[in-house]
Amino acid sequence: MKPRLMDVILATMLCTDILAPGLTLAQAAPDAAPAPKPSRTVQVTTKAPDPAKWQASTSANGTRRVFKCKPLACLAPETVSFVFEKGSLVTPNPASLQKFATIDLPRSIRAAVTDPTEQVDNLFSAVTKVKNYPAVLNETRFSRPPKEAYVETAIIFAGPAIIRVESSSPSQKVAKDSLSQFLDVMQIVEKDAPSPTAPVPPGASPPQSKTQSL
Numbered sequence: 001m002k003p004r005l006m007d008v009i010l011a012t013m014l015c016t017d018i019l020a021p022g023l024t025l026a027q028a029a030p031d032a033a034p035a036p037k038p039s040r041t042v043q044v045t046t047k048a049p050d051p052a053k054w055q056a057s058t059s060a061n062g063t064r065r066v067f068k069c070k071p072l073a074c075l076a077p078e079t080v081s082f083v084f085e086k087g088s089l090v091t092p093n094p095a096s097l098q099k100f101a102t103i104d105l106p107r108s109i110r111a112a113v114t115d116p117t118e119q120v121d122n123l124f125s126a127v128t129k130v131k132n133y134p135a136v137l138n139e140t141r142f143s144r145p146p147k148e149a150y151v152e153t154a155i156i157f158a159g160p161a162i163i164r165v166e167s168s169s170p171s172q173k174v175a176k177d178s179l180s181q182f183l184d185v186m187q188i189v190e191k192d193a194p195s196p197t198a199p200v201p202p203g204a205s206p207p208q209s210k211t212q213s214l
Helices: 094-111 172-185
Strands: 014-021 039-046 054-058 064-069 079-086 119-130 133-144 147-158 161-169 187-192
Touching: 039 161, 079 172, 094 119, 094 133, 094 147, 147 172, 147 187, 161 172
Parallel strands: none
Antiparallel strands: 014 039, 039 187, 054 064, 064 079, 079 161, 119 133, 133 147, 147 161
């Protein structure tokens, strides 16, 4: 049994705004109220590189998105999934990131497999950069003769967000190519968080948000 794949986005472009606290406080004048912590948001835009080939879905809270290749549209069955989590504005420590890539991530992937008859082979795991952010790439093969599947994983530490992208297929080439294509069209934009909104008067309805915040 392969590790659980994540649910994900509509075939048209969708965005997710993820909020995280800032790292420092501004210097306050004597007897003045402390300045609020600065915040940053990261807007992640995902879409299918060829919308005609892919069916898409999203979880209710918008943090999990999945693209599945339509029957006969790809050389082999293929699923590309995204999951979004809160991250930190602190850049990952290089030594810790290396340990995560070479030890912790492969170990967690093996631990997710509960079928003792399934063989798990870590083929590649290394630190890299994706969209100029620190990232880890991993390739794992899952086999239970006569079947096997390849999962290509990219975990991107994008400021206040952590983005995990998985491409899964019985074909190693299809899995690799799909991961590369989806990463190419993904957009990541960091910006200042909006100012807090004013309190809602008693009896009034709060405005409806069109973005998903974590």
